[in-house]
Amino acid sequence: MTPAIITKDLTKKFGDFTAVNGINFEAARGEIFGFLGPNGSGKTTTIRMMLGLLPPTAGEIQALGISVKGNQAELQQRVGYMSQRFSLYNDLTVQQNLQFYGAAYGLNKVDLKNRIQDALAMAGLEGRENAKTKDLSGGWRQRLALSTAILHRPELIFLDEPTAGVDPISRRAFWDLLYQLVADGVTVFVTTHYMDEAEHCHDLAFIQRGNIIARGSPARIKETMMDGQVLEISTSDAIKTVKVLRAAQKAGKIPLKEVELYGSLVHVVAPNIEKKINDIQAILKKAEIRTEQMAVIEASLEDVFIASMK
Numbered sequence: 025m026t027p028a029i030i031t032k033d034l035t036k037k038f039g040d041f042t043a044v045n046g047i048n049f050e051a052a053r054g055e056i057f058g059f060l061g062p063n064g065s066g067k068t069t070t071i072r073m074m075l076g077l078l079p080p081t082a083g084e085i086q087a088l089g090i091s092v093k094g095n096q097a098e099l100q101q102r103v104g105y106m107s108q109r110f111s112l113y114n115d116l117t118v119q120q121n122l123q124f125y126g127a128a129y130g131l132n133k134v135d136l137k138n139r140i141q142d143a144l145a146m147a148g149l150e151g152r153e154n155a156k157t158k159d160l161s162g163g164w165r166q167r168l169a170l171s172t173a174i175l176h177r178p179e180l181i182f183l184d185e186p187t188a189g190v191d192p193i194s195r196r197a198f199w200d201l202l203y204q205l206v207a208d209g210v211t212v213f214v215t216t217h218y219m220d221e222a223e224h225c226h227d228l229a230f231i232q233r234g235n236i237i238a239r240g241s242p243a244r245i246k247e248t249m250m251d252g253q254v255l256e257i258s259t260s261d262a263i264k265t266v267k268v269l270r271a272a273q274k275a276g277k278i279p280l281k282e283v284e285l286y287g288s289l290v291h292v293v294a295p296n297i298e299k300k301i302n303d304i305q306a307i308l309k310k311a312e313i314r315t316e317q318m319a320v321i322e323a324s325l326e327d328v329f330i331a332s333m334k
């Protein structure tokens with residue numbers, strides 16, 4: 025089977041500004057493809073082009089084996105979309121939103137009734153059919169938005185930051201739904217800022233200023249993109265630790281690639297990090313920072329993301 029998505033030199037310019045700069049990638053069918061990038065890097069623009077909502081300035085896109093250009097009507101039936109500001113009608117109830125979207129997809133009455141039942145069950149929204157959408161919490165609204173986007177049983181679904189601003193438990197529940205879809209053979213293309221979610225994708229692309237700077241499974245990206253190892257340090261003062269180590273790095277006292285605050289810990293990245301531990305300890309001691317623990321750990325995607333986004 026052809027991949028779910030193929031882009032060839034896909035480009036979008038707004039005037040002189042290049043938002044997406046000739047990107048090439050493929051997304052395999054039946055997988056979760058994560059599209060990661062900082063604000064303004066071109067994620068939504070790429071999705072809108074893949075949906076046929078925005079014409080590319082140059083390049084081509086195939087979705088589900090056919091060209092997006094010229095096949096929009098067919099693809100609308102086969103593709104789903106949950107936009108970044110998911111467009112639910114707040115004054116309608118859960119049931120009414122589902123009915124509205126079902127009708128928009130042209131589902132007949134019997135199909136629609138069954139699909140709405142399935143959607144309510146899948147999203148765990150049973151019993152909330154008559155709740156006003158505006159009274160739902162963020163997590164429930166997000167599940168409802170997903171339900172409306174898959175009423176027509178798409179083979180491929182685009183989710184643009186579906187979990188932004190939602191609590192961790194709801195995010196987890198939402199991802200369980202995505203796995204359920206994938207188990208049914210659906211391809212999921214999802215943008216996210218959450219690195220723990222990125223770890224759960226089968227395949228990833230990092231985009232920065234319209235360019236893809238890393239591609240592959242989470243494990244492969246960690247292997248290939250990280251120049252060095254991560255030393256995790258716990259000290260009496262994490263913020264001061266970052267300041268002191270960055271100053272030492274700047275002054276050329278120690279060759280470090282990254283020094284980042286990581287919650288209450290500090291992550292230091294450098295090639296051959298084991299050989300630098302003594303020097304780091306000495307620098308911290310001199311600054312009267314007490315080191316509580318140091319360990320070389322496996323790089324997380326967040327480490328890789330921060331390191332590669334510079």
Ligand SMILES: Nc1ncnc2c1ncn2[C@@H]1O[C@H](COP(=O)(O)OP(=O)(O)OP(=O)(O)O)[C@@H](O)[C@H]1O
Binds near residue numbers: 038
């Ligand atoms: N219609 C437009 N006209 C001009 N510039 C635009 C337009 N749409 C997007 N841009 C610009 O293109 C760049 C990419 O925007 P895009 O919305 O694709 O980013 P994003 O990665 O989705 O960001 P975010 O994480 O904030 O959603 C941004 O600099 C944005 O300002």
Ligand SMILES: [Mg+2]
Binds near residue numbers: 068069108
């Ligand atoms: Mg966006």
